[in-house]
Amino acid sequence: MAASEGQWVLMATGRSPTNIAVIKYWGKRDEALILPVNDSISVTLDPDHLSATTTVAVSPSFPSDRMWLNGKEISLSGGRFQSCLREIRKRGCEFEDEKKGIKIKKEDWENLHVHIASYNNFPTAAGLASSAAGFACLVFTLGKLMNVKEDYGELSSIARQGSGSACRSLYGGFVKWCMGKKDDGSDSLAVQLADETHWNDLVIIIAVVSSKQKETSSTSGMRDSVETSPLLRYRAQTVVPSRVLKMEEAIKNRDFDSFAKLTCADSNQFHAVCLDTSPPIFYMNDTSHRMISLVEKWNHSQGTPQVAYTFDAGPNAVLIAPNRKTAALLLQKLLYYFPPQDKDLSRCGRPSCTSRDEDTGSEIQGRR
Amino acid sequence: MAASEGQWVLMATGRSPTNIAVIKYWGKRDEALILPVNDSISVTLDPDHLSATTTVAVSPSFPSDRMWLNGKEISLSGGRFQSCLREIRKRGCEFEDEKKGIKIKKEDWENLHVHIASYNNFPTAAGLASSAAGFACLVFTLGKLMNVKEDYGELSSIARQGSGSACRSLYGGFVKWCMGKKDDGSDSLAVQLADETHWNDLVIIIAVVSSKQKETSSTSGMRDSVETSPLLRYRAQTVVPSRVLKMEEAIKNRDFDSFAKLTCADSNQFHAVCLDTSPPIFYMNDTSHRMISLVEKWNHSQGTPQVAYTFDAGPNAVLIAPNRKTAALLLQKLLYYFPPQDKDLSRCGRPSCTSRDEDTGSEIQGRR
Numbered sequence: 001m002a003a004s005e006g007q008w009v010l011m012a013t014g015r016s017p018t019n020i021a022v023i024k025y026w027g028k029r030d031e032a033l034i035l036p037v038n039d040s041i042s043v044t045l046d047p048d049h050l051s052a053t054t055t056v057a058v059s060p061s062f063p064s065d066r067m068w069l070n071g072k073e074i075s076l077s078g079g080r081f082q083s084c085l086r087e088i089r090k091r092g093c094e095f096e097d098e099k100k101g102i103k104i105k106k107e108d109w110e111n112l113h114v115h116i117a118s119y120n121n122f123p124t125a126a127g128l129a130s131s132a133a134g135f136a137c138l139v140f141t142l143g144k145l146m147n148v149k150e151d152y153g154e155l156s157s158i159a160r161q162g163s164g165s166a167c168r169s170l171y172g173g174f175v176k177w178c179m180g181k182k183d184d185g186s187d188s189l190a191v192q193l194a195d196e197t198h199w200n201d202l203v204i205i206i207a208v209v210s211s212k213q214k215e216t217s218s219t220s221g222m223r224d225s226v227e228t229s230p231l232l233r234y235r236a237q238t239v240v241p242s243r244v245l246k247m248e249e250a251i252k253n254r255d256f257d258s259f260a261k262l263t264c265a266d267s268n269q270f271h272a273v274c275l276d277t278s279p280p281i282f283y284m285n286d287t288s289h290r291m292i293s294l295v296e297k298w299n300h301s302q303g304t305p306q307v308a309y310t311f312d313a314g315p316n317a318v319l320i321a322p323n324r325k326t327a328a329l330l331l332q333k334l335l336y337y338f339p340p341q342d343k344d345l346s347r348c349g350r351p352s353c354t355s356r357d358e359d360t361g362s363e364i365q366g367r368r
Numbered sequence: 369m370a371a372s373e374g375q376w377v378l379m380a381t382g383r384s385p386t387n388i389a390v391i392k393y394w395g396k397r398d399e400a401l402i403l404p405v406n407d408s409i410s411v412t413l414d415p416d417h418l419s420a421t422t423t424v425a426v427s428p429s430f431p432s433d434r435m436w437l438n439g440k441e442i443s444l445s446g447g448r449f450q451s452c453l454r455e456i457r458k459r460g461c462e463f464e465d466e467k468k469g470i471k472i473k474k475e476d477w478e479n480l481h482v483h484i485a486s487y488n489n490f491p492t493a494a495g496l497a498s499s500a501a502g503f504a505c506l507v508f509t510l511g512k513l514m515n516v517k518e519d520y521g522e523l524s525s526i527a528r529q530g531s532g533s534a535c536r537s538l539y540g541g542f543v544k545w546c547m548g549k550k551d552d553g554s555d556s557l558a559v560q561l562a563d564e565t566h567w568n569d570l571v572i573i574i575a576v577v578s579s580k581q582k583e584t585s586s587t588s589g590m591r592d593s594v595e596t597s598p599l600l601r602y603r604a605q606t607v608v609p610s611r612v613l614k615m616e617e618a619i620k621n622r623d624f625d626s627f628a629k630l631t632c633a634d635s636n637q638f639h640a641v642c643l644d645t646s647p648p649i650f651y652m653n654d655t656s657h658r659m660i661s662l663v664e665k666w667n668h669s670q671g672t673p674q675v676a677y678t679f680d681a682g683p684n685a686v687l688i689a690p691n692r693k694t695a696a697l698l699l700q701k702l703l704y705y706f707p708p709q710d711k712d713l714s715r716c717g718r719p720s721c722t723s724r725d726e727d728t729g730s731e732i733q734g735r736r
Binding site: 228230231234235238239261264265268269271272273275276277278279280282285286289292293296300 | 596598599602603606607629632633636637639640641643644645646647648650653654657660661664668
């Protein structure tokens with residue numbers, strides 16, 4: 001370490017979008033390593049809309065690791081944060097900034113403490129994958145700070161240990177989280193199926209039914225499902241594998257019909273498994289049901305899917321339209337049937353996926 | 369036929385209770401014969417509370433078959449009514465009343481027309497098995513009128529062709545509908561597992577969340593599930609068979625713990641299959657969910673099930689308490705969390721099952 005030890009602070013800032021699963025992840029086969037019972041596929045949102053922004057700082061003057069989420073200090077003692085910090089520190093590389101008098105050797109990272117400040121520009125723990133964006137951003141930004149050379153696949157496997165679905169936020173476009181087979185989880189990582197330019201007509205509208213924090217966390221919910229739902233295993237072993245293949249085809253061919261049918265069916269099946277859990281888990285409410293009915297009736301009346309819906313671990317609808325024209329029609333219908341005084345129907349964005357490197361102003365296109 | 373042809377009217381009146389499935393019937397393997405994809409088990413309610421009362425009349429002066437439901441004439445042209453009428457007529461036996469000058473030969477029943485008047489003392493088509501009570505009563509009363517000698521098992525197989533779950537309303541107590549294997553459906557009938565005296569501490573409370581007619585009829589709902597739900601087949605072939613065995617054990621041993629756990633799990637799984645259907649079917653609403661949460665939290669806090677819940681094809685909760693004391697506690701909780709000005713929480717009855725023969729005033733105990 002340089003002579004100026006204690007004087008300097010090194011910082012990095014990154015931004016990661018959230019992602020929306022179209023083939024759902026629900027159920028772990030390994031709780032500690034966060035290894036799933038099935039593959040999943042997601043679309044990464046445009047970071048301009050729903051994203052986490054994280055700044056990490058390191059300095060010899062920091063006596064301990066600390067973190068602030070949306071301005072409020074939170075504990076880093078949990079195993080998930082510790083896993084991410086440990087795995088990134090292990091992979092840190094030598095860094096030197098002669099002008100500032102900073103010189104960090106590979107082994108120094110183990111002893112340097114970090115301060116982390118992260119912000120979500122959308123509700124936390126309301127079933128909008130805030131932890132996915134958050135952990136992806138944490139790992140990405142720490143990796144940048146610590147000069148980590150690993151590729152996005154390897155980083156995704158680290159982010160996975162923070163929050164399973166975080167691994168899918170490392171890439172833009174359409175992303176598959178391969179469940180992997182190995183006991184150590186090293187092959188349980190994300191791969192990009194198609195980048196954000198592949199199908200950029202798609203428009204995603206998030207209808208925020210409630211921004212309250214959910215009653216059942218995803219973590220405890222999926223643990224209960226694995227332990228008590230007779231249908232979960234069948235879904236994971238028999239239904240999902242064939243759906244994943246069909247979904248990959250649909251994405252490759254930009255086949256909105258198949259994409260929409262698979263997306264809706266898989267959302268409903270995930271919530272079916274939640275209901276088959278003891279005690280049952282209800283993430284959707286009457287408003288969610290009414291939104292589904294609206295879309296189903298519309299799709300039925302047209303004879304072909306106009307819009308797809310998917311719900312994560314919360315009542316908020318994620319609606320996917322094939323183009324801006326249909327999205328405008330959808331918005332009209334939503335505003336008519338769910339007037340804004342009742343509901344906060346607002347966020348709308350293209351599922352683009354640039355990852356802005358805010359430190360330098362450069363954008364890493366097509367990689368995340 | 370007697371000389372007084374055209375002068376006489378012969379009548380019979382019967383009453384049949386509704387039944388509540390604790391292992392659910394959902395899905396047919398034969399639509400016309402109403403053959404199910406799995407066995408089911410139900411408890412028959414006390415006919416003093418939720419029942420259908422039917423009067424059937426026959427007279428040579430009636431030019432056609434006609435029926436009135438709750439005072440309003442309905443069509444008998446549907447295949448289900450026709451099946452029941454045809455099967456009962458086939459089995460009619462000679463009848464003579466010398467005093468009134470009535471003599472009906474076996475073959476006459478084919479040519480005599482009936483008038484049927486049926487009343488439900490509870491909401492129709494609101495997921496409270498009105499068709500079960502109705503068709504059971506129709507078949508039972510027609511059978512009585514036409515001097516049919518067949519046993520309840522055989523009658524149940526006829527009632528099944530009116531409405532599947534009707535076959536279970538022919539008996540009191542706990543009843544199993546054996547799915548059967550034969551193509552002609554002759555072995556798809558109800559058997560009594562235990563009569564109404566076996567476990568008469570049980571108290572059943574029906575919390576009427578909504579008495580509106582359901583949006584999706586059971587018939588079309590289960591057809592959609594069979595056609596589109598990947599989970600239905602697994603449930604029918606793998607989950608239900610073992611649950612049926614466990615439920616039979618629980619009933620035999622009056623083991624409320626196991627009974628309650630199986631009842632709740634199977635209700636939730638049935639609704640999970642509905643949700644896994646395309647388009648998804650929602651029978652429960654937010655109030656139903658809140659009732660489940662109330663029971664689940666209570667059961668969890670006591671470490672052992674206090675009360676079981678089950679929901680049929682509607683939002684109304686059927687709550688089963690092991691005894692009157694617990695039922696009183698449950699009612700207190702319901703009235704506190706769901707004040708009566710909001711909801712019509714009312715009907716409460718012991719799951720007793722006498723079938724009153726109103727024509728003669730005699731009661732057929734222990735058979736239905």
